[in-house]
Amino acid sequence: MASIRPLSDALGCEITGIDLARDLDDPTFGTIEAALHEHLVAVLPGQRLQPNDFMAFARRFGQPEPHVIDQFHHPADANILILSNVLKDGEPIGLADAGTYFHTDYSYLAVPARCTMLYAIDVPARGAGTTFANQRRAWEDLPADTRARIDGLVCRHHYGNRDDLDEASRTAASRLSAAQQARMDWVRHPLVRRHTHTERPALYAVSGSSFGIEGMDDVEAIALLDDLKAHATHPRYRYTYDYRPGDVIIWDNAALLHAAPLVDMSRPRTLWRITIKDPGPTL
Ligand code: SIN
DSSP states (O other): OOEEEEOOSSSOEEEESOOTTSOOOHHHHHHHHHHHHHHSEEEEOSOOOOHHHHHHHHHTTSOBOOOSOGGGEETTEEEEEEEEOOEETTEESSBSOSOSSSBOTTTTSSSOEEEEEEEEEEOOSSSOOEEEEEHHHHHHTSOHHHHHHHTTOEEEEOSSOTTOOOTTSTTSOOOOOHHHHHTOOOEEEESEEEOTTTOOEEEOOOSSSEEEETTSOHHHHHHHHHHHHHHHTSGGGEEEEOOOTTOEEEEETTSEEEEOOOOOTTSOOEEEEEEEEOSSOOO
């Protein structure tokens, strides 16, 4: 029997009593999906999954989209990206820094991510969690005149971190090869996005891949995005989840920003990640 407990005032819940290695019946999956839509982050602790179990669960949410950084795909399934700061024979076994700045997954693609899920394999006990910020609440708290001014604006997005374009920096977006860069293009998304499943509005990707606003001078656009980012990442909207081995975490990319921690190599951290596409474009 599933039991749901909120994790913070800002966002997140823990769901216990579900074994993801077994086939989930539709009501049980519906419980997880409803909790995700309500709390935006859902953690299912104590799982023991093989790549095919993790993949089967992920597919219940939609179609997976392999990450553009293809050198760290799991050998059992390219839809699983290995996140890791571990070296084997001097070579990284995974992507060490998967966005150590506030961003939302795949906002640099025309069809962005519905949700992302991680399965924690080997994680430090403390200080290595992902930080989330609730963009639905950040939108709801804006003054009415600001909401009226920004609703309907369309942002221009590209792979990268608007605030740090130095490829050598750990707070820049992970470096792409020339071939990977060639697959990236400018895309458009609403600044205030209606959720595909709940239709609830939220600020969308005001940090990370948003580099401009259509019909607005770039200086004015960046100033507006920076103001919105400062509001939307205020500690009152944030929650950091510290992983334990066996955790599965799912987050809703349409209504959250998130940031990975900076963890040095003396503290091994390995998780598997699957990202599920939204069913359609955002505009
Ligand atoms: C991510 O943004 O997918 C990475 C999250 C993390 O490593 O904490």
